[in-house]
Amino acid sequence: MFEVKHITKTYGTGRTQVTALDDVSFRLDRGRLLAVLGPSGSGKTTLVSIIAGLLQPTSGEIIIGGKQVHLRSAAEAARYRRTEVGLVFQEHHLVPYLTARENLLLVPHLSGRVTRAHKERADTLLADFGLTERAAHRPSLLSGGERQRVAIARALMNEPEIMLVDEPTSSLDTERGLQVVELLKQQIHERAMTCIMVTHDPRMAGHADEELHLVDGKVVDNGARAAVEAGIQKS
Numbered sequence: 001m002f003e004v005k006h007i008t009k010t011y012g013t014g015r016t017q018v019t020a021l022d023d024v025s026f027r028l029d030r031g032r033l034l035a036v037l038g039p040s041g042s043g044k045t046t047l048v049s050i051i052a053g054l055l056q057p058t059s060g061e062i063i064i065g066g067k068q069v070h071l072r073s074a075a076e077a078a079r080y081r082r083t084e085v086g087l088v089f090q091e092h093h094l095v096p097y098l099t100a101r102e103n104l105l106l107v108p109h110l111s112g113r114v115t116r117a118h119k120e121r122a123d124t125l126l127a128d129f130g131l132t133e134r135a136a137h138r139p140s141l142l143s144g145g146e147r148q149r150v151a152i153a154r155a156l157m158n159e160p161e162i163m164l165v166d167e168p169t170s171s172l173d174t175e176r177g178l179q180v181v182e183l184l185k186q187q188i189h190e191r192a193m194t195c196i197m198v199t200h201d202p203r204m205a206g207h208a209d210e211e212l213h214l215v216d217g218k219v220v221d222n223g224a225r226a227a228v229e230a231g232i233q234k235s
């Protein structure tokens with residue numbers, strides 16, 4: 001079980017202060033994919049960055065399997081990111097001069113040792129994501145969707161507890177985007193991980209197991225969301 005409890009994040013001070021997240025709480029069981037939706041500026045990336053251990057919340061806590069995650073020191077946060085989190089951001093951050101397969105093996109390579117198990121895992125993931133034929137290609141020779149699948153496969157290499165995906169499919173047409181979401185969901189279910197995926201696309205969110213809607217940094221329930229949407233339509 002993954003839990004976010006009363007997370008608040010304020011940027012800046014004084015007159016330029018922005019409350020990006022305001023008392024956000026939710027729970028997610030293992031094997032579940034949560035879609036986070038909300039207008040631009042509603043706090044989605046801030047939420048993902050906090051869960052990733054890249055950003056300190058102003059207050060609130062993250063709890064995994066009943067234990068609070070401590071991210072106060074840089075070393076703790078780095079360890080948490082390395083062992084628990086798989087991260088895919090909008091710019092995929094693939095290394096341009098490495099092949100798809102080498103991109104998957106980059107983290108074990110940087111940790112000092114690429115074992116046979118690492119190579120087998122990379123090949124399995126490449127196959128799972130339909131990339132076997134593309135394994136020896138560099139990112140510049142891959143399509144947008146293929147690059148995205150490489151980035152997701154790479155994030156799965158260290159068997160994270162939590163996968164965090166910010167805008168996975170914004171660069172893709174909806175059909176191919178939905179395929180990527182389906183592949184991701186399959187992996188999440190099979191590996192009993194949790195996944196939080198930011199998307200602007202309601203169809204994409206429809207393929208998730210659960211949805212969380214943010215408006216102005218707050219979680220809104222269905223009734224409130226309908227009211228907000230009605231308000232947006234009126235104005």
Ligand SMILES: Nc1ncnc2c1ncn2[C@@H]1O[C@H](COP(=O)(O)OP(=O)(O)OP(=O)(O)O)[C@@H](O)[C@H]1O
Nearest residue numbers: 011012018020038039040041042043044045046047
């Ligand atoms: N580093 C920062 N310093 C100050 N304010 C910030 C910073 N990062 C984000 N904000 C503000 O916090 C709010 C939430 O930003 P965030 O990036 O989380 O939104 P988002 O939902 O991901 O938006 P988008 O859909 O456009 O990616 C916005 O008002 C934004 O201007």
Ligand SMILES: [Mg+2]
Nearest residue numbers: 044045046166
């Ligand atoms: Mg964002």
